[in-house]
Amino acid sequence: MTEERNLTCINCPMGCFLTVELTDKEITKVSGNTCPRGEQYARDEVTNPVRTVTSTVKVEGGVYERVSVKTKSPVPKGKIFEVMKDINKASATAPVHIGDILIENCANTGIPVVAAREIKEA
Amino acid sequence: MKDYDIVIVGGGPAGLAAAAAAKKAGSDSILIIERDRELGGILNQCIHNGFGLHTFKEELTGPEYAQRFIDEVLTLGIDYRLDTMVMDIAPDKTVTAMNRTDGMFQIKAKAVVLCMGCRERPRGALNIPGYRPAGIFSAGTAQRLVNIEGYMPGREVVILGSGDIGLIMARRMTLEGAIVKVVAEVMPYSGGLKRNIVQCLNDFDIPLLLSHTVIDIEGKEHIKAVTIAEVGPDRKPIKGTEVRYTCDTLLLSVGLIPENELSRNAGVEMNPVTNGPIVNESLETSIPGVFACGNVLHVHDLVDFVSEEAKKAGENAAAFVLGKAQEESGQKITLHGESGVRYTVPSHIDPKRLSDNLTVRFRVGDIYKDSYVSVYYGNERVRHVKKRIIAPGEMEQVVLLKDDLLKRPELTDITLKIEEA
Ligand SMILES: Cc1cc2nc3c(=O)[nH]c(=O)nc-3n(C[C@H](O)[C@H](O)[C@H](O)COP(=O)(O)OP(=O)(O)OC[C@H]3O[C@@H](n4cnc5c(N)ncnc54)[C@H](O)[C@@H]3O)c2cc1C
Ligand code: SF4
Numbered sequence: 001m002t003e004e005r006n007l008t009c010i011n012c013p014m015g016c017f018l019t020v021e022l023t024d025k026e027i028t029k030v031s032g033n034t035c036p037r038g039e040q041y042a043r044d045e046v047t048n049p050v051r052t053v054t055s056t057v058k059v060e061g062g063v064y065e066r067v068s069v070k071t072k073s074p075v076p077k078g079k080i081f082e083v084m085k086d087i088n089k090a091s092a093t094a095p096v097h098i099g100d101i102l103i104e105n106c107a108n109t110g111i112p113v114v115a116a117r118e119i120k121e122a
Numbered sequence: 123m124k125d126y127d128i129v130i131v132g133g134g135p136a137g138l139a140a141a142a143a144a145k146k147a148g149s150d151s152i153l154i155i156e157r158d159r160e161l162g163g164i165l166n167q168c169i170h171n172g173f174g175l176h177t178f179k180e181e182l183t184g185p186e187y188a189q190r191f192i193d194e195v196l197t198l199g200i201d202y203r204l205d206t207m208v209m210d211i212a213p214d215k216t217v218t219a220m221n222r223t224d225g226m227f228q229i230k231a232k233a234v235v236l237c238m239g240c241r242e243r244p245r246g247a248l249n250i251p252g253y254r255p256a257g258i259f260s261a262g263t264a265q266r267l268v269n270i271e272g273y274m275p276g277r278e279v280v281i282l283g284s285g286d287i288g289l290i291m292a293r294r295m296t297l298e299g300a301i302v303k304v305v306a307e308v309m310p311y312s313g314g315l316k317r318n319i320v321q322c323l324n325d326f327d328i329p330l331l332l333s334h335t336v337i338d339i340e341g342k343e344h345i346k347a348v349t350i351a352e353v354g355p356d357r358k359p360i361k362g363t364e365v366r367y368t369c370d371t372l373l374l375s376v377g378l379i380p381e382n383e384l385s386r387n388a389g390v391e392m393n394p395v396t397n398g399p400i401v402n403e404s405l406e407t408s409i410p411g412v413f414a415c416g417n418v419l420h421v422h423d424l425v426d427f428v429s430e431e432a433k434k435a436g437e438n439a440a441a442f443v444l445g446k447a448q449e450e451s452g453q454k455i456t457l458h459g460e461s462g463v464r465y466t467v468p469s470h471i472d473p474k475r476l477s478d479n480l481t482v483r484f485r486v487g488d489i490y491k492d493s494y495v496s497v498y499y500g501n502e503r504v505r506h507v508k509k510r511i512i513a514p515g516e517m518e519q520v521v522l523l524k525d526d527l528l529k530r531p532e533l534t535d536i537t538l539k540i541e542e543a
Contacts, residue, residue: 010317012175014424017316017510037175051321052171054183055297056269066272068169068185077325084297098186116169117185 007045009038018042050074055087057102062094062119069102072112082107094121127151127443129217129231131208134163135425136416136432137237138191143436145198148444154202155219162188163239169269170290177426211388233411233439236385240378240417250339257345261287261375274298276371280348281305282336284312288375293322303367306334306350311489313515315423345372378421395465396420403471404438413439420467423517448475455533462486462540473527480522489513490540498537
C-alpha cells in the first residue's frame with residue numbers, strides 16, 4: 001500500500017513543508033526539504049519522533065537563580081514529561097559553563113542534560 | 123568619557139554582530155552601549171532551541187547563540203558598557219547616555235548603529251472591556267519570569283494571540299506543569315512560525331482557535347475566567363459562539379514593534395509599515411552615518427538573518443568612518459511592494475554602492491498558496507518564483523544580482539509583487 005504524509009520540518013525556522021512517501025510502511029521518498037536535516041527529521045517523525053527538551057535548573061551561588069539547560073540530543077517524544085521530572089529535581093553550583101553535564105542519563109534515555117548558558121559565581 | 127568613532131546602541135545579537143564586523147573591517151574605536159545587566163539581548167530569555175542552524179550548522183538555544191557572539195566581541199577586545207541607557211541621539215551623532223557610575227555623559231560619534239531591538243505591543247492596544255485584574259501578562263514578560271527568575275505566573279492558562287513568543291510559552295508552561303487550555307487568534311491565520319505550531323501546540327494537543335478573540339475577562343482582584351468568541355470577517359464577535367474558560371493566567375502575544383523613540387527624536391525618516399527606519403542598500407538611514415539593523419529595523423523571526431544584516435551594517439559603518447564608503451552615483455532606485463507585499467528592506471538603493479548581490483527582505487499581508495513572488499525592473503518581469511505557501515508570519519527574501527542592476531543605468535523602480543497562479 002502506498003501512502004503519503006505531509007509534515008512541517010521543525011529543525012529550523014524555515015519550516016520546510018515535507019512530503020514522505022511510504023510503501024507498505026517503508027519510506028520510499030522524502031521531498032520538500034531544503035537541507036539534509038529535513039530528510040532525517042521526516043524519517044524520525046514517521047518512525048520514532050524525537051524532540052530536544054529545553055528548560056532551566058536551579059543554581060546555587062550564581063549571579064542568577066536559574067541556568068538554562070537542554071537535552072544533549074533529542075529524546076523520544078513520549079519521554080518528554082519524564083525528562084522534565086528529572087530536570088526539576090536537578091540543581092547546579094556556580095560557576096556553570098555551556099556544555100557542563102548536569103544530569104548524566106535523563107529518564108533512562110542514555111542522553112545527558114547539559115547547561116546552555118554561562119553562570120558566573122556571585 | 124573618551125570619544126568613539128562608532129557607537130552601537132543595544133548589545134543584543136544585532137549590536138554584537140555589528141560591532142564584531144566593524145572591528146574586522148578596520149575600525150578600532152567602537153563602543154557598545156547596553157541598558158541591561160548583560161550582553162545578548164532578548165536571546166537570554168529564549169531558552170528554547172532552533173537558533174543558528176544555518177550559521178553554525180548546529181541547533182543552539184538562544185543563550186548559546188548569543189554567547190558565540192559575546193565571545194567574539196570579547197576576543198576582539200571591543201569596549202562595552204552595561205547597565206547604561208542611551209537617552210538621546212542628536213542629528214550630529216552626539217550620543218547622550220546615562221549610568222550609575224558615570225552619570226550622564228556624551229560621546230561625539232562619527233557613526234551610530236541603531237540596534238535597539240523591539241518590544242511587545244502593550245495590552246492597552248487590546249479593546250477588552252472590564253477590569254484589569256492581576257494574572258494578565260505579555261508573553262515576553264512571562265518568558266522572562268519563567269526562564270530567568272524561575273517563577274511560574276499560574277497554572278491554568280489561556281493565550282490570546284498566536285505570535286511565536288505565545289506559542290513558545292504555551293509549550294514552556296505545559297512542560298512546567300500548567301494546563302494551557304487554548305490559544306485564540308483573531309486573524310484567520312497564525313502570526314507565528316509553522317514549526318512552532320507543530321512542536322508547541324500540536325505536540326501537546328493544545329487547541330488553536332483561529333478567528334477567535336477574548337471578549338470578556340472575569341475577576342476583580344485576580345483573573346478567574348475569560349470568554350472567547352468566534353469573529354466574523356469584520357473581526358466582530360459572532361453572537362452565540364461564546365465559550366467560557368476558567369483560568370488564573372492570560373498571556374497576550376499580539377505582536378512586536380520596533381523600539382524607535384531614539385531614532386524618531388534624532389530625525390531619522392521612518393517607514394510607517396515596519397515602524398522602523400527607511401534604509402538604503404547600505405542599511406543607512408536618512409541621516410548619513412546612522413545605520414540600523416535587527417529588530418529595530420523590522421521584526422525578524424530568524425536570528426540568523428539578524429546577525430547577517432547586522433554584519434553588513436557594521437561593515438558599512440566602518441567604511442563610513444574610515445572614508446572608504448563608495449561615493450553616491452546619483453542613481454536612485456526605489457523599491458516598491460505591491461499586491462500583497464507589505465514592505466521591502468531596503469527601501470531604495472544606489473546600485474554602484476552595492477558591495478555584493480542585494481538581499482531584499484519583505485513580508486506579505488495575507489496567506490498565499492501556490493503563488494509566485496515576482497520582481498519587476500520597471501515594467502520588465504525579471505523573476506517569477508513559485509512558492510507553495512507564503513504567510514504573514516514568515517519573512518521572505520529575494521536576492522537581486524549586482525551585475526544585473528549595473529547593466530541598467532536607467533532603472534528607477536523595482537517592484538515586488540505576489541502573483542496568483
Ligand atoms: C519578548 C521577546 C521574546 C522573543 N522571543 C523570541 C523567541 O522565542 N524566538 C525567536 O526566534 N525570536 C524571539 N524574539 C525575537 C528576537 O528578538 C530576535 O530574533 C533577536 O533577538 C533580535 O535581535 P536584536 O539585537 O535586533 O534585538 P534584541 O535582542 O531585542 O536586543 C536589543 C538590545 O538593545 C538594548 N537597548 C534597547 N534600547 C536601548 C537604549 N536606549 N540604550 C541601551 N540599550 C538599549 C536592549 O536592552 C537589548 O539588549 C523575541 C523578541 C521579544 C521582544
Ligand atoms: S529541511 Fe533544513 S532548512 Fe528546511 S526546515 Fe528543516 S532544517 Fe530547516
